[in-house]
Amino acid sequence: MKVPALPLDGDTIVAVSTPFGVGGIGIVRISGPAAEKTAAQLFHPKTPSERFTSHQFYYGHICDPRDNSVVDEALMVLMRAPKTYTREDIVEIHCHGGALPVRRILELVVSRGVRPAEPGEFTRRAFMNGRIDLVQAEAVADIVEAKSATALRFAQRQLDGGLSQEIRGVRETLKDLLMEMEAWLDFPEEDLPDPDFDRIRGRIEEMIGAVRELSATYAEAHLYRDGVSLVIGGRPNVGKSTLLNVLVGKERAIVSPLPGTTRDYLEESVVLAGIPVRMIDTAGLREDAGEIEARGVAFARRQIETADFLLYVVDATRLESERWGRVADFAPAGRTLVVINKIDLVPAAALESGMGSLPPGVPRVAVSALYRTGIENLGEEIERQLTGDKLDLDSRAVITNVRHRQALERCLDALERAAGQASARPVPGDLLAADLRHALRALGEILGETTPEEILRGIFDTFCIGK
Ligand SMILES: Nc1nc2c(ncn2[C@@H]2O[C@H](COP(=O)(O)OP(=O)(O)OP(=O)(O)O)[C@@H](O)[C@H]2O)c(=O)[nH]1
Ligand SMILES: [Mg+2]
Numbered sequence: 001m002k003v004p005a006l007p008l009d010g011d012t013i014v015a016v017s018t019p020f021g022v023g024g025i026g027i028v029r030i031s032g033p034a035a036e037k038t039a040a041q042l043f044h045p046k047t048p049s050e051r052f053t054s055h056q057f058y059y060g061h062i063c064d065p066r067d068n069s070v071v072d073e074a075l076m077v078l079m080r081a082p083k084t085y086t087r088e089d090i091v092e093i094h095c096h097g098g099a100l101p102v103r104r105i106l107e108l109v110v111s112r113g114v115r116p117a118e119p120g121e122f123t124r125r126a127f128m129n130g131r132i133d134l135v136q137a138e139a140v141a142d143i144v145e146a147k148s149a150t151a152l153r154f155a156q157r158q159l160d161g162g163l164s165q166e167i168r169g170v171r172e173t174l175k176d177l178l179m180e181m182e183a184w185l186d187f188p189e190e191d192l193p194d195p196d197f198d199r200i201r202g203r204i205e206e207m208i209g210a211v212r213e214l215s216a217t218y219a220e221a222h223l224y225r226d227g228v229s230l231v232i233g234g235r236p237n238v239g240k241s242t243l244l245n246v247l248v249g250k251e252r253a254i255v256s257p258l259p260g261t262t263r264d265y266l267e268e269s270v271v272l273a274g275i276p277v278r279m280i281d282t283a284g285l286r287e288d289a290g291e292i293e294a295r296g297v298a299f300a301r302r303q304i305e306t307a308d309f310l311l312y313v314v315d316a317t318r319l320e321s322e323r324w325g326r327v328a329d330f331a332p333a334g335r336t337l338v339v340i341n342k343i344d345l346v347p348a349a350a351l352e353s354g355m356g357s358l359p360p361g362v363p364r365v366a367v368s369a370l371y372r373t374g375i376e377n378l379g380e381e382i383e384r385q386l387t388g389d390k391l392d393l394d395s396r397a398v399i400t401n402v403r404h405r406q407a408l409e410r411c412l413d414a415l416e417r418a419a420g421q422a423s424a425r426p427v428p429g430d431l432l433a434a435d436l437r438h439a440l441r442a443l444g445e446i447l448g449e450t451t452p453e454e455i456l457r458g459i460f461d462t463f464c465i466g467k
Contacts, residue, residue: 013031014028014114014117016466017122017467018102020099021099025094025096026097027093028105029090029093031091035088039052039076040052042062042105042108043074062093071101072104073096075093076093087129088129093105119462119464123140134451135448137448139159140159140463148275149274150224154221163404166214166397170210170211174439175440177204180200208412215412218398224275228277228308230277230278232311232313233300233303234312234339235314236259236283237257237260238284238313238341240313242341248268252268262296263293265299265300282300283297304330304332307332309337310337311339314339314341316341316354316366317346319357324357324358337364338358338363339364339378340355343373365377403459407443411438421435
């Protein structure tokens with residue numbers, strides 16, 4: 001793999017790689033050419049050894065070289081380059097996981113001239129040294145932050161190189177075509193026969209198909225990574241808070257027979273069908289609310305407007321009084337599910353006729369949040385709305401990252417222009433080559449080969465320190 005143009009620092013960095021606070025163990029990680037020397041100065045193995053063997057744990061103590069006092073009991077492992085996370089020499093010191101031992105060891109290492117690492121700098125070095133590409137580096141961050149098992153599975157597959165391979169496949173075809181075009185453009189005097197432009201157009205169209213298919217997986221796949229917000233809205237006292245409690249499986253919200261119980265909004269995270277869902281309960285919508293409640297209602301409206309999905313709850317005994325025309329004004333079209341609650345209070349026949357007042361085509365589910373009837377059905381309907389049942393989760397690579405998606409769309413635009421050039425007669429060779437180059441650059445940006453520094457910085461800045 002081509003190593004990006006940024007110069008390597010070559011200095012040695014250190015960070016605490018475990019969360020701050022109290023834990024079983026704390027790990028201080030050092031990477032760079034001075035890692036081994038620094039460890040030798042601070043770590044005293046129980047059984048003295050001439051030279052540490054790579055990739056082997058040693059038991060001993062970390063001591064302050066100024067007065068030889070023991071800082072902590074520790075395990076130390078030295079991993080010599082290149083078979084390491086960063087491809088540099090790495091030392092890990094595993095000490096007792098209290099905030100103080102970890103911090104003191106960190107300070108000791110820094111006092112030996114080692115620089116504190118920036119966020120994501122270990123992973124950045126792995127990337128700069130060619131061990132992983134940018135897509136894989138981003139997968140590392142996704143693994144750390146995965147909020148659902150499916151998100152984790154996607155990120156693991158991305159780290160394995162599944163997505164990179166897919167992108168490289170298209171890139172190789174592009175490179176072949178570009179070489180062919182450039183040979184023809186660069187040596188006109190050699191009287192080379194014209195390339196077979198129908199064949200070239202055919203190959204461009206194959207690439208368009210592949211890139212489009214990959215890009216289309218984003219719509220659903222990213223939900224597993226980024227999650228969605230699901231707002232529970234409706235008029236006062238219809239059972240919104242009761243429903244939230246049922247869906248999140250605990251008594252999270254206060255429920256009472258008095259309308260206007262919920263004044264602030266509150267949220268709780270759950271995972272539905274593998275998708276992390278931020279569920280938000282809101283104040284009941286009504287116009288004649290008192291001052292504090294009115295603020296809650298304003299909050300609720302804002303939550304509903306920005307929601308990815310809305311569960312609009314209505315009272316089964318008051319279906320006819322619901323002003324559907326108004327609801328349509330704020331409910332996000334195509335992302336609203338009407339939940340008819342309190343069906344335990346109405347006979348089946350009345351419910352049937354009451355449902356007739358609902359606008360046609362709006363998806364609906366009838367439940368009793370109090371007696372938990374119809375909840376399973378509601379769960380299935382929410383899942384169907386969230387996922388749309390379109391994505392085969394075990395299919396090949398999927399796109400979950402908006403940066404990849406945007407680059408693929410740029411690639412697609414360039415390929416479509418290129419297909420147009422290849423169909424024109426005579427073929428404008430320069431333009432065709434330029435479009436192929438644009439497409440190539442977009443793919444290179446995904447992999448990190450032609451990614452501008454500020455974008456790299458933005459990516460690694462979101463990592464935690466010590467990763
Ligand atoms: N019979 C029956 N009562 C229900 C059902 N769901 C909720 N309730 C009752 O309806 C009342 C209002 O419930 P809440 O969950 O507080 O309603 P809400 O929509 O959050 O109300 P506000 O926060 O005031 O807008 C409570 O007394 C609940 O016990 C149901 O399915 N059947
Ligand atoms: Mg409530």
